Amino acid sequence: MREPIISLNNVGKTFSRSNQETVAVKNISLDIYPGDFVVVLGPSGCGKSTLLNIIAGYLTPSEGSCTMHGEEIVKPDASRGVVFQSANLYPWFNVKQNISFSLRMKKEDKKSIETKTQGMLDEILLTDYAKYYPHELSGGMRQRVSLARSLINDPELLLLDEPFGALDALTRLSMQTLLLELWNDKKRTLFLITHDIEEALVLASRIIVMKKGPGEIISSFDIDFNKRIENDPEYRVNLDPEFIKMKNDIIDLIR
Secondary structure (H helix, E strand, O other): OOOOOEEEEEEEEEEEEOOEEEEEEEEEEEEEOOOOEEEEEOOOOOOHHHHHHHHHOOOOOOEEEEEEOOEEOOOOOOOEEEEOOOOOOOOOOOHHHHHHHHHHHOOOOHHHHHHHHHHHHHHOOOHHHOOOOHHHOOHHHHHHHHHHHHHOOOOOEEEEEOOOOOOOHHHHHHHHHHHHHHHHHHOOOEEEEEOOHHHHHHHOOEEEEEEOOOEEEEEEEEOOHHHHHHHOOOOOHHHOHHHHHHHHHHHHHHO
């Protein structure tokens, strides 16, 4: 039997502000396995980001447990990379310097840093932009650099918090294609949150649907539209009757 990378067991999180308590999520149980592409869907305020921040180690559960390989997650760790909606690049560093920053902080060997950084530049298709600064890049390019900055540490799990939410439609499609290539080529494990149902269906190997007030998991789907897209250049996922039905089923669930 496969062993999960991440296990959440009856996780709940309550925030206290101004003597008032708000239950963000409750009764969350979820396993993430090697090679999974888990996408969490739900309306605003359902606790998607809270869940991601618990897995990342930025928040600790008020109830239950969140473990990685059986060990309690108590703080952020390089084994779990995080990419946010805002690229948050260092404006005084160029693309290459931004990508290699964490390796330089760890004082890795210069040859190793050069090899790894060049490899990431090739993988995100920005080799010709290595010397460009963030203000000279498009929004999609900045998110590619943000992805590379996390991936260069070779995390066991990559967490993505609505990374394409601020991008225009065409750039978003391009980034989704890149993300699928990164997942397929390297057999990475990804956990993404979004409110875009079509994005979830195109990217995920498993969709988790949450409801708000407080956030709970109400359904889970194992799907393979991403494989169909990869295997058939002529395949048009948005015309697939199964895709259309599942999209409508999820809309009904969230409503």
